[in-house]
Amino acid sequence: MMEKLRHYARLVRLDRPIGIYLLLWPTLWALWIAAQGVPDFTILFVFVVGVVLMRSAGCAINDYADRDFDPHVARTKTRPLVTGDISPKEALGVFAVLGLGAFLLEWQLNGLTIALSVVAVLLAATYPFMKRLHHLPQVHLGAAFSWAIPMAFTAVTGVMPPLSAWLLFVAALLWTTAYDTMYAMCDRDDDLKIGVKSTAILFGQHDRLIIGVLQALTLLLLAIVGLLNGLGGWYWLGLLLAAGFSVYQQWLIRHREPTPSLRAFLNNHWLGMAVFAGLALDYAL
Template sequence: MMEKLRHYARLVRLDRPIGIYLLLWPTLWALWFAAEGVPDFTILLVFVAGAVLMRSAGCAINDYADRDVDPHVARTKTRPLAAGLITPKEALGVFAVLSLLAFLLALLLNGLTIVLSLVAVLLAATYPFMKRFHHLPQVHLGAAFAWAIPMAFTAVTGVMPPLVAWLLFAAAVLWTTAYDTMYAMCDREDDLKIGVKSTAILFGQHDRVIIGVLQVLTLVLLAVVGWLSARGNWYWLGWAAAVGFSLYQQWLIRRREPLPSLQAFLNNHWLGMCVFVGLAADYAL
């Protein structure tokens, strides 16, 4: 039984929490903007736990969708489902249980947020299959991750999200598309052989330039949100750190090598954290 639980933990990447962080930071941005400071503790707890559950559920359904692909990719062939350590039915079961738990958590929030949570589940469930139909699965992932932003605003305010929320949503979609393209650059050769689609393949030799444009647009939108919200020096200090990390990531992917591209992807955790720390400090001080 313990061995099976360890396989389930690896299935949902509890040993690799980077996805939780990348989902959590925009969620926290939204909660602090919506509440104009520290949000209600229950709402904060629901969203933090929800981020962990939904990212984990997303990993389970992703491995189910890729069960015929992962065994042929060097980076993914040791995953529990690809290695035959668990069954596809078990992976679906894990996804269903985690999604249900996340939905039960959402029931602690207001009715509008509960309705929006259904969209979140739909986005998470459909994302892994998009790489078979079009070259923009990274944008779909961006929408899935960023959907926590309008949910956070409705949870705090009880009304439909304002313009600032949708600008923040757009920034998160662009940011996710940029960093997940860096991640896709690691698998580009394998994906081409297998026939899996990605923005890394679509962008081709223009990948670095397009990632740079996405990064600039993300930073511009974060600046606009900060300006509209009349944020102060601490926010702009966090924003400036995000600019620095974006430049560093461009340096890492300059030769399009798999390992540095993965490092650039991972570095986005620090970018998201700096924006949040600057925002939280600005409201606090």
Template structure:
């Protein structure tokens, strides 16, 4: 029984919470800006739990979609489905249960947010299959991760998200595309062999340049968000830290080696945290 539970935990990556963090930070950015400070406790708890559930559900459906691919990729061949520890139907069941739990949480929010939550589930369910159809599944993932932003605004205000929310959405989408391309650089050789598409393959020798452009656009959008939301010194200090971390990530991927590229991907956790700490401090002081 314990072994089975351990396989389920690995299926939803509870042992690797980086995905939870990367989905959580933009969600918290949006909640603080929408509330102009500390959000309603119930809304905050619903979104934190929703992040954990939807990221876990996304991992389950991702492994289902990649069940025939993961055994051929060095980094993923030990995953529960690839190794035969769990069946495809079990992964589908986990995805369904976690998605339903997340939707049940959304029912605690207003009608507009509930409607937007349906889009969130559709984005999470379809993302893993996109790498078979086009070279930009990272953009699809960006939309899935960033969709919590308009939801946070509707949950807080009860109205359609304002311009600042959509600019923040676009910033999160571009940021996700940048860091997930770093992640895709780790698997580029394996992906080419097995015919899986990714932005890292599409960008080729221009990968660092395009990632850099995406990073600059993300930071510029976060600058505009700060101006529109009339944020002060603490936010801009967090923004400057984010600029420094973006430069550090470029240094890490300079040779396009798998392990440093993975480190650059993981480093984005601190970038998201820097922006959030700046927001919290700015509204607090």
């Protein structure tokens, strides 16, 4: 039993929490801006636990969708569905249980937020299959990872999100597209062989330039959100740190090598944290 639980933990990447962090930071940005400071504890609890559940569910459905591709990719050939430690039906069951758990958790919130949560589940369930259809699965992931932003605003305010919420949504979507392209650069050679599509393949030799443009647009939109919400010096310091991390990531991917590209992807945890730290300090002080 314990051995099976360990396989389930690997399936949902509990040993690799980077996805939780990258989903959590934009969610916290939105909650703090919507509440103009620390949000209600119940709302905060629902969203933090919901982030963990939905990211875990996304990993389960991703591995189910990629079970025929993963054996041919160096980075993924030891996943539990590939090794036979978990069956495809079990992976689907894990996705269903975690997704249902997250959906039931949302019932502590208002009706508008519950309605928006349906979109979140659909985005998470369909993302893994997009790499078969088009070269922009990273944009689809961006929408899935950013959808918590309008949900956070409706949970706090009870009304449809304002303009600044949608600007924050677009900023998070562009940021996700940028860092997931860095991640896709790690697998580009294997993906080309097996026919998987990605922005890393689509952008080709212009990948670093386009990632840079996406990073710049992310920071610009975050700056506009700051102006619209009257945020002050601590927030701008957080954005300055985020800009520094963006430059560092560009340096890491300069030779397009898999290991430094993975490090650049992982570094986005600190970028998201810097923005939140500046935001939280600005409201607190």
